[in-house]
Amino acid sequence: MSQQQTLTLTQKALRFGLVGLANTGVDLAIFAALVALAVPALGANIGAWLVAVCFSYLVNSRWSFERDTSLHEGWAFLRFISLGALISLGISSLAVILLPPRIGLWPAKILGVVVAAILNFFAAHWSIENRLR
Template identity: 30%
Template structure:
């Protein structure tokens, strides 16, 4: 399959993952800077994770899903709810894979990340950034 055909078929998913890579970079840079400045690591994590989420919302809204019609505030609330559910799901699955099945934490994290990325993409596409007239509920 050509690159053009791949983009046509999987473009949103590819963009979603590119945004995710940038979010991770922002998260690590902000975290490192704050810890380097003496901010406690848990507080640094909260701020850096938040910076990644802000970037994720803005880029996924404007670039990945090209959704500029919907109410930004309502989309932001749905986005935060989706990410809270995804975080909860990831914690539950990590615990189940590590404690229940005895997987190494990194192996569990890889499996959980693949699954939660798919869940987050589907939720973003079908609920958070879906055009207002097409959204159910």
């Protein structure tokens, strides 16, 4: 993308959503492969998340968002995975732990994924572009 072309927030959100779909596929494929190799479920989940978050950063920082070049890429990546861990793993885990007695397991999982995706968009926007608006 040329420096003169600027994406709107809507375009960024759509691209982020597409990357999220691909990222979900990466996560599930790695998880399935690790489980097939007899890695315990928690280890497989963490391993799959690590691969998926690296994939997500690579694609989002080069396609979904306009990376702030004044922000060192290592720092942007650290912010991205730190917030991703807090948001993705944290919110989805809390939803699955706290909400099933009230709304059921699958509605809780879906709600956790939706809330995490929305918050992850703004976290990724901040960690890659170094801005919140």
